[in-house]
Amino acid sequence: MAIKVYGDPGSGSRRRVTSAAAIMGIEIERVNIDLFKGESHTPEFLKLNPHGLTPVMVDGDVVLYEASAINIYLAEKVGSDLLSTSPAERYQILQWMFWSGEQWRIFATLTFDERIAKRFMGQPEDNSIVQLAADKIRAAAAVLDAHLAEHRFIVGDHLTLADIDIAAPFSQNARTKVPFSEFPNLVAWQQRLLDTVPAWAETKQEVDDRIDSALAGAGIML
Known part of the structure; x- marks a missing residue:
């Protein structure tokens, strides 16, 4: 069963997790949560993170929020040198x-x-x-x-x-x-x-596409 990562494609914090997972060769299932539509505050999502924030990782019985904690968990899971061996x-x-x-x-x-x-x-x-x-x-x-x-x-x-x-x-x-x-x-x-x-360049494009599309959809010019 793939590790699930919940988050918005425009989130820099989800980017931290998806890029780290790609670098470590860890297969993840991305579950998109639209922050602009309030999907992180549904009763179902709040059971995963009562703060209503993303990303959230679900790996079997393990549920973690905060991107740094998730990345440490993933690095320890596979023994990655992203967390160093020293x-x-x-x-x-x-x-x-x-x-x-x-x-x-x-x-x-x-x-x-x-x-x-x-x-x-x-x-x-x-x-x-x-x-x-x-x-x-x-x-x-x-x-x-x-x-x-x-x-x-x-x-x-x-x-x-x-x-x-x-x-x-x-x-x-x-x-x-x-x-x-x-x-x-x-x-x-x-x-x-x-x-x-x-992976860092690829996830940058993902963030840019998501945020630029949201801004355009809302008629917002920066």
Whole structure:
């Protein structure tokens, strides 16, 4: 029985799981959940994740939400080096994954909610929130840019789950206009992932097609 992953094709978080699964050669069954239609808040879905968020993974009796937790589960299931085989390197990967959640992705998501999601609800963005998020992103990006000046990948000499977690906000940056372009090492690293990790490039196209179609369907011009 294939592992099921529930989520919206336009979600950067689902992208983290589907791309990681593809890299690890793990067969998954994608179950599309239309976030724009509120399908993550049906009684059936809320039994999987009471927060009404995606992605959610179902592997037999195992139900997990939060993309980072799902990817760690999948990597451990198959013994993937995306989580490293070195204990010391593994803790570095986990450190950066936790950093991404605390210092990085949360502010990119906040920007998406203000600049994109609110448009679907006919609400204006709150410029003070957008500015706060931009300031937080710049502070974190400065640290990341300095790190990437000396590293091709976030940890070690190859792609890991840390790269996938930290790259996730690039899924929407063309639309949200978060200030990534101010940091050349960060931009170069993201392009390197697109050039060398086929699954990352393929899932980018999937996200772009989904969000651009939703925007066009709602008559929203960015």
